Amino acid sequence: MTVLLSIQQIAKRRFDAPDRYLFEQVTAEVTGGQRIAVLGVSGQGKSTLLRILARLDVPDEGKLLLQGTDSATWKPEEWRSRVSYVAQQAIMLPGSVEDNLRTVSLLHGRPFDRPLAEQCMAALGLGDMDWKKPAAELSGGEKQRTALIRSLLLRPQALLLDEVTASLDPGSKLAVERELNAWARREGTACLWITHDLEQARQVSDTVWFMSGGRLLEQADTQSFFHDPQTEAARQFLPEPSAGRGRH
Numbered sequence: 251m252t253v254l255l256s257i258q259q260i261a262k263r264r265f266d267a268p269d270r271y272l273f274e275q276v277t278a279e280v281t282g283g284q285r286i287a288v289l290g291v292s293g294q295g296k297s298t299l300l301r302i303l304a305r306l307d308v309p310d311e312g313k314l315l316l317q318g319t320d321s322a323t324w325k326p327e328e329w330r331s332r333v334s335y336v337a338q339q340a341i342m343l344p345g346s347v348e349d350n351l352r353t354v355s356l357l358h359g360r361p362f363d364r365p366l367a368e369q370c371m372a373a374l375g376l377g378d379m380d381w382k383k384p385a386a387e388l389s390g391g392e393k394q395r396t397a398l399i400r401s402l403l404l405r406p407q408a409l410l411l412d413e414v415t416a417s418l419d420p421g422s423k424l425a426v427e428r429e430l431n432a433w434a435r436r437e438g439t440a441c442l443w444i445t446h447d448l449e450q451a452r453q454v455s456d457t458v459w460f461m462s463g464g465r466l467l468e469q470a471d472t473q474s475f476f477h478d479p480q481t482e483a484a485r486q487f488l489p490e491p492s493a494g495r496g497r498h
């Protein structure tokens with residue numbers, strides 16, 4: 251698999267104590283279609299790292315490359331149309347659902363793919379939605395899925411998903427997991443999921459990135475991470491081992 255994103259020695263300083271790092275020495279690669287769960291206790295900087303990868307925030311140290319080209323060479327909007335961040339708190343743009351679905355295409359100068367929008371809405375349980383409805387009137391879960399579809403319509407190479415199913419009912423959550431797994435397989439879209447739901451992490455990832463102590467402490471195959479975590483911090487983070495999970 252070709253390397254899509256290369257993350258080299260990225261560090262971010264704490265804004266409340268600039269002599270200390272929120273995280274440092276983060277080095278990793280993301281390949282096309284790779285499915286990664288980004289795990290760790292609250293406040294490790296998982297969201298901050300993904301926002302840096304989407305160029306919505308800047309690192310204090312280190313380099314980011316997309317398809318081998320340094321981030322400084324990419325226009326930010328071109329980068330963001332390829333590496334799309336979906337926030338936990340979906341922000342709807344003014345206007346209707348349809349305006350929301352169309353706006354990102356307009357912003358990035360792409361034709362609006364209505365059949366794809368219809369297909370995504372149906373797949374995520376929004377097939378009966380009135381597209382003329384003001385987006386501000388949607389429920390939290392409807393906003394979250396509409397925001398996700400807005401990003402999917404860009405056909406990004408990487409989707410950075412920040413607790414995107416947090417306000418969804420179990421059925422809708424499953425629909426999102428299935429649809430994004432299908433995108434990763436079909437389109438080769440890399441999916442990075444921040445989640446606190448360990449069952450979800452198992453369903454949606456082949457690789458785990460575990461953040462702890464200001465480092466990207468483990469990068470492991472998902473099965474190996476859950477069955478045989480290599481660090482004490484990861485062992486503490488995971489629930490008590492179930493029968494059969496070997497630990498050193």
Ligand SMILES: Nc1ncnc2c1ncn2[C@@H]1O[C@H](COP(=O)(O)OP(=O)(O)OP(=O)(O)O)[C@@H](O)[C@H]1O
Pocket residue numbers: 262263264265266272290291292293294295296297298299
């Ligand atoms: N430079 C910084 N950039 C972002 N957050 C910072 C910074 N310095 C300190 N912080 C603090 O560190 C924490 C980082 O939050 P962030 O959302 O990135 O972590 P997280 O691991 O995603 O947490 P959660 O799992 O709760 O969403 C916040 O409490 C924030 O106030």
